Amino acid sequence: MVKKSSPRDTFAMSPSTRSKPASASSPATGDETSEVTRGPVEIELEVSRQRQIAWTIGGIIGGALLIWKLGTVGVWAGYVLVALGLFRAYQLVMSYRYPAGTIVVSERQVSLPRGLHRPRPLEVAPKDVTAVYFLRRSVPWNRSAPVLVIEVGDKAMTFPRDWFASEADQRHVVHALLARRAKIEPAAGS
Numbered sequence: 620m621v622k623k624s625s626p627r628d629t630f631a632m633s634p635s636t637r638s639k640p641a642s643a644s645s646p647a648t649g650d651e652t653s654e655v656t657r658g659p660v661e662i663e664l665e666v667s668r669q670r671q672i673a674w675t676i677g678g679i680i681g682g683a684l685l686i687w688k689l690g691t692v693g694v695w696a697g698y699v700l701v702a703l704g705l706f707r708a709y710q711l712v713m714s715y716r717y718p719a720g721t722i723v724v725s726e727r728q729v730s731l732p733r734g735l736h737r738p739r740p741l742e743v744a745p746k747d748v749t750a751v752y753f754l755r756r757s758v759p760w761n762r763s764a765p766v767l768v769i770e771v772g773d774k775a776m777t778f779p780r781d782w783f784a785s786e787a788d789q790r791h792v793v794h795a796l797l798a799r800r801a802k803i804e805p806a807a808g809s
Contacts, residue, residue, distance in 0.1 A: 659725035660795040664782045666719045666735055671711040678704020710736070719782070724795040731769060731776055743771050745799040753789070767792060 678700045685697030713736040720732025720740065729748055731741045750770040754777075758764040767778040767789045783789050 659723055660791055662722045662783065662788045662792055664719040664721065664732065664735065664778070665784050666714070666782060668711060668714055671707045671714065674707035675704050675711055678702075678707060680704075713737075722778070722792050724792060724799060726799065729796065729799075731771070733776075735782065741771065741776070745796070747771055748796055748799075751793050751796045753793070765789065769796070 682697040682700030682702075682704060685693045685700060687697075689697070717736045717738055719735055720737070721730070722732065723730040724745070727744065729743050729745050731743075733739065733741055748769060748771055750768070752768050753765040754768055755765045758766050765780055765786070767780075767783075769776045769778070769792075778789070778792075780786060780789065
């Protein structure tokens with residue numbers, strides 16, 4: 620506890636979680652804000668194609684050079700690089716063929732993309748979503764945290780942070796799904 624007479628009292632935390640609005644048009648934050656967003660929530664996924672382009676060019680050209688100039692071990696490494704380059708070329712073509720995807724949460728339906736640049740999103744009722752949460756620390760080394768996890772029945776769909784424009788977009792999806800779920804659970808109990 621920091622006493623008021625100590626020099627560190629300027630760093631003491633306020634017991635209130637409510638902040639003052641910065642301007643008349645900005646809303647106040649904290650405990651007294653209510654109203655959940657009404658209407659459907661649509662969050663478009665955003666992905667950069669730079670990684671696919673770089674791996675396509677680097678993998679195919681680098682692999683071809685290894686196959687052409689080196690011995691047996693280098694040739695096999697070249698084949699692996701060419702295979703990775705071709706896989707990234709496939710992903711690049713899919714990124715031009717299909718949009719990245721959109722997560723849509725409405726009163727009657729939740730639409731979740733099956734992955735990046737995949738056709739036919741998964742469409743379920745909000746009551747079928749069993750859990751929504753973030754993975755912040757238990758994330759593989761090749762994914763950026765936090766990872767949004769949406770469980771639908773026995774399936775778990777993951778959406779890494781780098782698929783969204785900002786972390787706030789992930790939170791909007793979580794809040795929308797939890798609000799829809801809160802409306803369904805009291806109705807089921809009565």
